[in-house]
Amino acid sequence: MSQAVGWIGLGRMGEAMAKKLIKAGHDVRVWNRTASKAAPLAEAGATIVATKQDLAGCAVVFTMVSTTDDLKEVLFAAGGLLTGSVKPRMVIDSSSISQEGSAEIRQRLEAMGVAYLCAPVSGNAKVAKAGKLLLVASGPKPLYTEVEPMLQAMARRVMWVGEGELARVWKIAHNTMFGVVIQNLCEITVMAEKAGIPRHIFLESINDSVLGSMYTKYKTPMLTNLTFDQVTFTPKLLLKDMDLGLGAAKAHGVPMPAAAATRESIARMVGRGYEDIDFAVLLKEVAADSGLELKSENVKMSDGLES
Numbered sequence: 001m002s003q004a005v006g007w008i009g010l011g012r013m014g015e016a017m018a019k020k021l022i023k024a025g026h027d028v029r030v031w032n033r034t035a036s037k038a039a040p041l042a043e044a045g046a047t048i049v050a051t052k053q054d055l056a057g058c059a060v061v062f063t064m065v066s067t068t069d070d071l072k073e074v075l076f077a078a079g080g081l082l083t084g085s086v087k088p089r090m091v092i093d094s095s096s097i098s099q100e101g102s103a104e105i106r107q108r109l110e111a112m113g114v115a116y117l118c119a120p121v122s123g124n125a126k127v128a129k130a131g132k133l134l135l136v137a138s139g140p141k142p143l144y145t146e147v148e149p150m151l152q153a154m155a156r157r158v159m160w161v162g163e164g165e166l167a168r169v170w171k172i173a174h175n176t177m178f179g180v181v182i183q184n185l186c187e188i189t190v191m192a193e194k195a196g197i198p199r200h201i202f203l204e205s206i207n208d209s210v211l212g213s214m215y216t217k218y219k220t221p222m223l224t225n226l227t228f229d230q231v232t233f234t235p236k237l238l239l240k241d242m243d244l245g246l247g248a249a250k251a252h253g254v255p256m257p258a259a260a261a262t263r264e265s266i267a268r269m270v271g272r273g274y275e276d277i278d279f280a281v282l283l284k285e286v287a288a289d290s291g292l293e294l295k296s297e298n299v300k301m302s303d304g305l306e307s
């Protein structure tokens with residue numbers, strides 16, 4: 001079995017994370033559905049393979065795709081990674097997917113003798129490029145310990161939260177807060193602007209208050225200058241995560257009124273046709289609901305990610 005590391009899914013996140021593995025000296029082999037997106041990885045030193053099954057001889061294969069169904073497809077559907085006679089020793093998935101879907105995938109993989117680690121992350125592609133991701137894993141502890149150095153190559157910090165799918169629960173909780181925070185940040189920013197406080201001054205003050213975070217800081221330049229075309233995460237992916245959050249809340253009997261209201265607001269934004277745009281475009285929607293026409297303030301703001 002090759003010591004090369006396989007990678008499936010070179011979207012915004014996958015590209016940035018796979019590059020970190022290459023930089024750490026790993027022999028990385030990559031596959032992406034849209035082949036053109038693999039080109040920057042070849043420049044960075046990866047080997048591009050033609051099919052998913054070409055990665056089956058790698059001991060470790062990482063996946064970073066969109067949804068639970070997409071992960072099932074790349075693993076088990078016709079031509080999938082696990083459909084040939086050769087199989088990797090383990091699959092490590094960093095996509096944000098449901099707990100139930102992940103449990104089903106674990107069962108199918110383990111029945112084939114393939115180990116499985118959940119490894120979702122906190123942070124966008126820019127955070128990943130800056131080496132500032134948090135990676136939270138779950139699955140067999142010895143497996144985690146074995147691959148920890150590899151995970152560390154992609155993150156500022158790695159943590160193991162327990163067995164099975166617990167890292168999925170963690171990520172779902174994390175992204176529920178991610179949605180609720182942007183919803184509220186947009187609401188209070190519009191309120192402050194309508195009352196007369198310039199947007200960049202308001203956001204800078206929140207960032208420097210007890211409420212500021214890496215998240216509010218890195219969204220600040222976009223919210224100030226309305227550069228929503230610099231996509232980090234789409235409204236559709238956020239809606240998927242709010243639905244995962246509310247699904248988990250229902251399963252565990254936890255009322256989540258703030259998340260429920262946010263989910264509807266994000267669904268309305270998706271319904272209005274926002275596709276290939278950053279989810280922070282929510283600010284425009286909240287402003288429109290308030291009769292406020294937004295203008296870029298053209299102010300250079302720090303995103304807090306400079307090294």
Ligand SMILES: NC(=O)c1ccc[n+]([C@@H]2O[C@H](COP(=O)([O-])OP(=O)(O)OC[C@H]3O[C@@H](n4cnc5c(N)ncnc54)[C@H](OP(=O)(O)O)[C@@H]3O)[C@@H](O)[C@H]2O)c1
Nearest residue numbers: 009010011012013033034065066070095096123124232233
């Ligand atoms: N962006 C963020 O800030 C962020 C942060 C943390 C976690 N996440 C999570 O990470 C995952 C990836 O996010 P992203 O922002 O990188 O998304 P993205 O840019 O849309 O990339 C999605 C990747 O998955 C591939 N893919 C999707 N469905 C597929 C299928 N059925 N078969 C084969 N490949 C498929 C895409 O291939 P193509 O290139 O062919 O479309 C692409 O490589 C999502 O689960 C997201 O929720 C995102």
